[in-house]
Amino acid sequence: MEFEERLAALATKVHNQRQAIQTEEATKNAFVMPFISTILGYDVFNPLEVVPEFTADVGVKRGEKVDYAIMRDGEVQILIECKKSTEPLKIEHASQLFRYFSVTNARIAVLTNGEVYNFYTDLDAPNKMDDRPFLVLDLADIDETLLPELSKLTKDVFDLDSVISAAEELKYVGALKRAIAVQFREPxxxxxxxxxxxxxxxxxxxxARSQFTTLVAKASKQFLNEQVNDRLKTALGASYTAPIEQATSVEALSSELVVEEDIDRDTEIETTPEELEGYQIVKAIACSEVKPERIVHRDQKSYFAILLDNNNRKPIARLWFNGKKQKYIGLFDEDKVETRHPIESLEDIYLHADALRVSVSRLR
Structure with a gap:
C-alpha cells in the first residue's frame, strides 16, 4: 500500500472511532501507534527504534516523561507528546516537549491528539522548540501538498536536513493558508x-461594513469555485455553466439505464468544491480496497459520479448535491441498482464507509 493510501486508511479509522476514544492511553493505542508504525514506518515494539515513556532529567525536573522518542543510530530524532483525541491541541500541552527538546538531539517534536499532528523544530532559536508548528497534518482534512515533506520523516527515506531546510517556508505558507481559510469562511x-x-x-x-462582510464572503466563495472550474475545464476540455436543481426524493434507479445516456452530456454542469470534497472522502474510503488512481469522477448534469477504472459500468457512488436543500449519496447493490441515502453534511458519507468498500470490492 502506498504512503497516501496508508494515510487515507488511518484517517478513515480516526474518523470512525474518534468519539469512542475517551482517554489519552486509548488515543495512543488506537491512533498514534498506528501512525508511527504504518505511516512513519518505525517498529513500535523495537526499543532501538521507538522508546515509549521516554525519560530524560531536565534541570530540577526529574523523572518526567515524553510519550514516545523515535531513535536512529542510538540518537533521539523525533519526540512525540500525545493528548486524548477528544481535546483540541494547545501550545500549553507541549510543556514536556519544550523541556526535552533542549536536552536531547531531537530536531523534530510532535504534539498530537491522534487526529491533528503539529510538527515543531527550532527555527527561531537553536535548540529551543518554536512556539508555532512548521507543519500541521490534520487527518480530517489532509493537505496533500504536505505529504512529500512528511514522507521525508519516514524510516526508509529519513532526510532530516531536507525537512529542516524546507521548514521555514512550510511554517509560514501553512500559517498563511490557515489564516486565508479563516478569512474566506468568516472575514x-x-x-x-x-x-x-x-x-x-x-x-x-x-x-457599509455589514454589507461588504456579506459581499466579500460571497465573492471569495465564487472566486474559489471559478478557479476549480477553470482547472477542470483545462483538464477535461468540458464546458461548465450553472447546475440545474435535482429532485430530492429517495428512490431506486437502475444504473445501466441512465449512465450511458448522460456520460456525454457535459453542458450546464458546474463542479463544486463540495462535490470534489465528497469525492475525496469516497476515494479515501475506497482506497482501502483498490489503488487510488483507479478511482475517478465524472460530473453529470444531475449528479456527480464516482467510478472505478473510469468505467461507467463500474459505478461506486453518486453524489446528488445539486438540490438546494437535501443532499444524497447514491449507493449501488450487486445488480447495480442505486438507492439514494440522505446526508446532512459531508461527514455523513463516512457512515456509509462499509457499503462503499463492499461496492468497490465487488467491482474490482
Whole structure:
C-alpha cells in the first residue's frame, strides 16, 4: 500500500472511532501507534527504534516523561507528546516537549491528539522548540501538498536536513493558508475593509461594513469555485455553466439505464468544491480496497459520479448535491441498482464507509 493510501486508511479509522476514544492511553493505542508504525514506518515494539515513556532529567525536573522518542543510530530524532483525541491541541500541552527538546538531539517534536499532528523544530532559536508548528497534518482534512515533506520523516527515506531546510517556508505558507481559510469562511473587519477600499469610495460606515462582510464572503466563495472550474475545464476540455436543481426524493434507479445516456452530456454542469470534497472522502474510503488512481469522477448534469477504472459500468457512488436543500449519496447493490441515502453534511458519507468498500470490492 502506498504512503497516501496508508494515510487515507488511518484517517478513515480516526474518523470512525474518534468519539469512542475517551482517554489519552486509548488515543495512543488506537491512533498514534498506528501512525508511527504504518505511516512513519518505525517498529513500535523495537526499543532501538521507538522508546515509549521516554525519560530524560531536565534541570530540577526529574523523572518526567515524553510519550514516545523515535531513535536512529542510538540518537533521539523525533519526540512525540500525545493528548486524548477528544481535546483540541494547545501550545500549553507541549510543556514536556519544550523541556526535552533542549536536552536531547531531537530536531523534530510532535504534539498530537491522534487526529491533528503539529510538527515543531527550532527555527527561531537553536535548540529551543518554536512556539508555532512548521507543519500541521490534520487527518480530517489532509493537505496533500504536505505529504512529500512528511514522507521525508519516514524510516526508509529519513532526510532530516531536507525537512529542516524546507521548514521555514512550510511554517509560514501553512500559517498563511490557515489564516486565508479563516478569512474566506468568516472575514474579519480588516479583511473586509481591505477589499472594500478597492471597489467602494464611500465612508466605511457600520452599514457599509455589514454589507461588504456579506459581499466579500460571497465573492471569495465564487472566486474559489471559478478557479476549480477553470482547472477542470483545462483538464477535461468540458464546458461548465450553472447546475440545474435535482429532485430530492429517495428512490431506486437502475444504473445501466441512465449512465450511458448522460456520460456525454457535459453542458450546464458546474463542479463544486463540495462535490470534489465528497469525492475525496469516497476515494479515501475506497482506497482501502483498490489503488487510488483507479478511482475517478465524472460530473453529470444531475449528479456527480464516482467510478472505478473510469468505467461507467463500474459505478461506486453518486453524489446528488445539486438540490438546494437535501443532499444524497447514491449507493449501488450487486445488480447495480442505486438507492439514494440522505446526508446532512459531508461527514455523513463516512457512515456509509462499509457499503462503499463492499461496492468497490465487488467491482474490482
Amino acid at each position: 474579519e473587519e480588516d479583511f473586509v475593509r481591505l477589499f472594500a477600499s478597492r471597489v467602494y469610495e464611500g465612508r466605511f460606515t457600520q452599514e
